[in-house]
Amino acid sequence: GENVEQHPSTLSVQEGDSAVIKCTYSDSASNYFPWYKQELGKGPQLIIDIRSNVGEKKDQRIAVTLNKTAKHFSLHITETQPEDSAVYFCAASRGGTASKLTFGTGTRLQVTL
Amino acid sequence: GAVVSQHPSWVICKSGTSVKIECRSLDFQATTMFWYRQFPKQSLMLMATSNEGSKATYEQGVEKDKFLINHASLTLSTLTVTSAHPEDSSFYICSARPGIAGGPRETQYFGPGTRLLVL
Numbered sequence: 001g002e003n004v005e006q007h008p009s010t011l012s013v014q015e016g017d018s019a020v021i022k023c024t025y026s027d028s029a030s031n032y033f034p035w036y037k038q039e040l041g042k043g044p045q046l047i048i049d050i051r052s053n054v055g056e057k058k059d060q061r062i063a064v065t066l067n068k069t070a071k072h073f074s075l076h077i078t079e080t081q082p083e084d085s086a087v088y089f090c091a092a093s094r095g096g097t098a099s100k101l102t103f104g105t106g107t108r109l110q111v112t113l
Numbered sequence: 114g115a116v117v118s119q120h121p122s123w124v125i126c127k128s129g130t131s132v133k134i135e136c137r138s139l140d141f142q143a144t145t146m147f148w149y150r151q152f153p154k155q156s157l158m159l160m161a162t163s164n165e166g167s168k169a170t171y172e173q174g175v176e177k178d179k180f181l182i183n184h185a186s187l188t189l190s191t192l193t194v195t196s197a198h199p200e201d202s203s204f205y206i207c208s209a210r211p212g213i214a215g216g217p218r219e220t221q222y223f224g225p226g227t228r229l230l231v232l
Binding site: 032034036041042043044045046049089093095096099100101103104105106 | 117119155156157159162206221223224225228
């Protein structure tokens with residue numbers, strides 16, 4: 001089955017700096033890679049996703065890059081703000097109606113003033 | 114759009130009782146819903162996949178007689194924890210995936226979670 005590794009487990013940045021979280025996956029058939037943000041006591045919120053036919057996707061301060069050859073994808077947050085502080089999860093799936101998400105272990109991002 | 118609700122948001126019950134958690138997709142039809150369990154400071158663990166009108170598919174190690182799942186309509190799935198024990202205390206989260214007409218087929222939208230405490 002799919003295995004997703006995520007690094008780092010914790011990340012502390014100063015407000016305004018950039019944050020990068022990296023994930024690797026094992027199943028070469030995976031073709032859908034979402035990122036979720038989870039605040040304390042809440043459910044995960046989809047913040048961005050990418051499919052294997054695209055190498056990069058950007059939405060305002062958030063971007064995701066995908067390297068299918070190396071089987072890794074990354075989340076980039078620029079101009080971080082205190083409200084970006086949360087746990088971020090990457091995930092991977094094969095896509096399609098029968099697919100399941102395999103989650104990474106999570107990264108706790110702390111944005112300090 | 115793509116809002117998923119859960120009810121209740123938290124519940125405390127006595128050991129041996131059963132607890133039902135509802136998951137609703139509010140503005141789309143969900144052909145597939147998923148149930149996850151999350152322990153403190155850990156990732157999400159998939160418990161089961163539920164398709165409307167059919168039996169749920171449970172992940173290895175998840176007792177189907179312990180965690181009963183019903184997906185009776187395209188907007189509602191329920192998880193019943195039967196004969197709950199303290200070790201069942203956890204954060205239970207559902208997600209819903211829209212049908213073909215509702216958007217990208219792979220996208221899962223999560224509910225806010227239900228915190229269960231069994232005394």
